[in-house]
Amino acid sequence: MSDPQISIDLARIEHNARTVVDLCRASGITPFGVTKGTCGMPQVARAMLRGGVRGIAESRFENIRRLRDAGIDCPIMLLRSPPLTRVEELVRTVDISLQSELQLMREISRVAERLGRVHDIILMIDLGDLREGIWPNDLVPTVEAILELPGVRIAGVGTNLTCFGAIIPTRENLTQLVAHAQTVEIMTGRPLDWVSGGNSSSLPLLLAGGMPSGINNLRVGEAILQGGRDTFLTEPWQALDRDAFELTGELLEVKTKPSLPIGQSGIDAFGNVPVFVDEGDRLRGIANIGREDVIAEGLIPTRPGVRVLGASSDHLVLDLTEADPPLAVGENVSFRMNYGALLTVMTSEYVEKVPMRDVRETGEAKTYAIETDAIGGALVVVQDVAQRIEHLGFERGAEDADKTLTLSIRARKRDVLPFVEEAGRRHDALGLIWIDSDAAMMPDGEAGLPPPENAVLSRMLTCLPPHIAPENIVLIGLRNAAPEEAAVLKALRLRVFTMAEIDAVGLRQAMRDAITLASAGTRGFHLCYAPTATDMSGWSGGIGGITVRETHSAMEMAALSGKLRSLSISGIDAALPSPIGAECANFILSAFGKTIL
Numbered sequence: 001m002s003d004p005q006i007s008i009d010l011a012r013i014e015h016n017a018r019t020v021v022d023l024c025r026a027s028g029i030t031p032f033g034v035t036k037g038t039c040g041m042p043q044v045a046r047a048m049l050r051g052g053v054r055g056i057a058e059s060r061f062e063n064i065r066r067l068r069d070a071g072i073d074c075p076i077m078l079l080r081s082p083p084l085t086r087v088e089e090l091v092r093t094v095d096i097s098l099q100s101e102l103q104l105m106r107e108i109s110r111v112a113e114r115l116g117r118v119h120d121i122i123l124m125i126d127l128g129d130l131r132e133g134i135w136p137n138d139l140v141p142t143v144e145a146i147l148e149l150p151g152v153r154i155a156g157v158g159t160n161l162t163c164f165g166a167i168i169p170t171r172e173n174l175t176q177l178v179a180h181a182q183t184v185e186i187m188t189g190r191p192l193d194w195v196s197g198g199n200s201s202s203l204p205l206l207l208a209g210g211m212p213s214g215i216n217n218l219r220v221g222e223a224i225l226q227g228g229r230d231t232f233l234t235e236p237w238q239a240l241d242r243d244a245f246e247l248t249g250e251l252l253e254v255k256t257k258p259s260l261p262i263g264q265s266g267i268d269a270f271g272n273v274p275v276f277v278d279e280g281d282r283l284r285g286i287a288n289i290g291r292e293d294v295i296a297e298g299l300i301p302t303r304p305g306v307r308v309l310g311a312s313s314d315h316l317v318l319d320l321t322e323a324d325p326p327l328a329v330g331e332n333v334s335f336r337m338n339y340g341a342l343l344t345v346m347t348s349e350y351v352e353k354v355p356m357r358d359v360r361e362t363g364e365a366k367t368y369a370i371e372t373d374a375i376g377g378a379l380v381v382v383q384d385v386a387q388r389i390e391h392l393g394f395e396r397g398a399e400d401a402d403k404t405l406t407l408s409i410r411a412r413k414r415d416v417l418p419f420v421e422e423a424g425r426r427h428d429a430l431g432l433i434w435i436d437s438d439a440a441m442m443p444d445g446e447a448g449l450p451p452p453e454n455a456v457l458s459r460m461l462t463c464l465p466p467h468i469a470p471e472n473i474v475l476i477g478l479r480n481a482a483p484e485e486a487a488v489l490k491a492l493r494l495r496v497f498t499m500a501e502i503d504a505v506g507l508r509q510a511m512r513d514a515i516t517l518a519s520a521g522t523r524g525f526h527l528c529y530a531p532t533a534t535d536m537s538g539w540s541g542g543i544g545g546i547t548v549r550e551t552h553s554a555m556e557m558a559a560l561s562g563k564l565r566s567l568s569i570s571g572i573d574a575a576l577p578s579p580i581g582a583e584c585a586n587f588i589l590s591a592f593g594k595t596i597l
Helices: 010-025 042-050 061-069 084-093 102-114 136-146 171-188 200-207 222-226 339-347 374-382 385-391 413-427 456-463 483-492 499-505 507-519 548-561 578-591
Strands: 005-009 030-034 056-058 076-078 096-099 119-124 152-158 194-196 217-220 245-258 281-287 299-301 307-311 316-319 332-337 352-356 367-372 404-410 431-435 473-478 495-498 525-529 564-570
Touching (some): 005 010, 010 030, 010 042, 010 200, 030 042, 030 222, 042 056, 042 061, 061 076, 061 084, 084 102, 096 102, 096 152, 102 119, 102 136, 152 171, 171 194, 171 200, 200 217, 200 222, 217 222, 222 339, 299 307, 332 339, 367 374, 367 385, 374 385, 374 404, 385 578, 413 525, 431 507, 431 548, 473 499, 495 499, 499 507, 507 548, 525 548, 548 564
Parallel strands (some): 005 352, 030 056, 056 076, 076 096, 119 152, 367 404, 404 564, 431 473, 431 525, 473 495, 525 564
Antiparallel strands (some): 005 245, 245 281, 245 332, 281 316, 307 316
16 A cells, blocks of 8 residues: 555445434434535535435535536535635536525525526524624624515525534524524415424434424434544544544655654754653654644554554654554554544545445355346347356356356346346345447437437446446447547546556556545446457457457456446347357456466
8 A cells, every 4th residue: 555545434434424314203303414524525415425424515616516427416505605706617517405594694695596497595594603694683784685585585694603612502502403494484474395403413412302392304424434533522422433444555664763853953853842751762654644644642553552643744753652453564544533533535546445335345246147138138148148157156146146256148238238127136236337339428419419329338328327327337448439428438438448558557457446436435346348348359349459368357356346236148149150148257257256277
């Protein structure tokens, strides 16, 4: 591992989201999941949505754009007021925002009216934390002014607590919020959609049964991401999992040194005067994590006996004297984090982010299932595919079994769609590796007609979310793309390995990257293969494509990854030469794990 990395267990995040949602639902509260702690990572947002949150709340337009580009179309709430120069972006991309400044709301109204829209706001009220929010005495005149703005609708009221003044949510201050909501409802003549009673810090009050009636929304981030590590300080909520994130670095030096620096002491690189305790000679380690990556004071070592002593911009200094078991140069050292440390790690471009569906999930499929059309079925019979798969140690199993490796062989590419869609539903979160010479991305016609019949991938992108997301789709072997298709591919930001790039980096590297992308935050991936991707002797369909050996290598890598969940072969028509059909059968066997020895 050359750089620090943070692993993100999406199954734990989904579990925490579901736990919070269930608690809130019992009190008539609908939470939004806050993803700003992970910089709007789409995989994290999807995990929260699978856990049942109503929508996603974010504080940065860059993160919102990232979510929208990934195909996440749930309601999105902006947690902070935008600069005046970004109001149009607010109106175009955000469903609801938290607002407290009348001048800004006038600009929102002006832009929204010009665009023919009405923007929903939650009017924030300051209940003593002294961050954002109008003062309660100004509520009535502010609402009167907003009611004159044609492009703005008061969808709710809310408050923020603990973030600045550390004011704890109580029955008393949240009862005040409910009273203010009733005032607004009288003035608007309609019930409010939302009475937003704060963030994760309101959950202890809810869990204790002290939440006043009338609060129907919370904006929850830390409790879902961190399991309430910074929320339930004195008495943890055992139902939440605190281990969704783990930061790992490598030890660059391990030496015995004095615990007191030697020489005249001044200030450190960050303007602080460090304080040291004389403990004699101690075993010290230096890891490749620094203050550019993390707030060192927020790190919690996972290995017993390891202590964090401090950090410079690039190095983390550790006491390893009592580490159990001992640590040496080149070994990894891992940490849990508080919310502040997590936020800085996720923001650092020097830390690799590794979303994982479930770090505890292991094991390959040992059963298989096959579904075909008439032509695909003929290939299975002629090439004795089923029996040869069973010789590899597989047993025929149920098509809907979670651990069953399923195979589809079809003549027409478009007939693969229902199979891939079902695979996505079965595995809940699936990646897609598409090995084909053609883009299959011809966009809709001008009249809004559906994509043409051969635009299979274009059709997939309209029917597969949320089970298969664009950020987990990779195209390999592309050598034919119309200008319209190329434009669509660039706009969608799909990862594409054209033949030119494969020639430059090699098929193995392309496949290695593809497996990583398709597996990020999923339970595995589906592999779609079309024979025209491969340059096979005596057949004109694949001239200029990847070689037969490279195709076998791609299939073998898919099998060795342990993450291949389903496989489809399409473009098998009756005119396919017999030797090509035989080679396709061999490719299938490679995907099921066949090797030379």
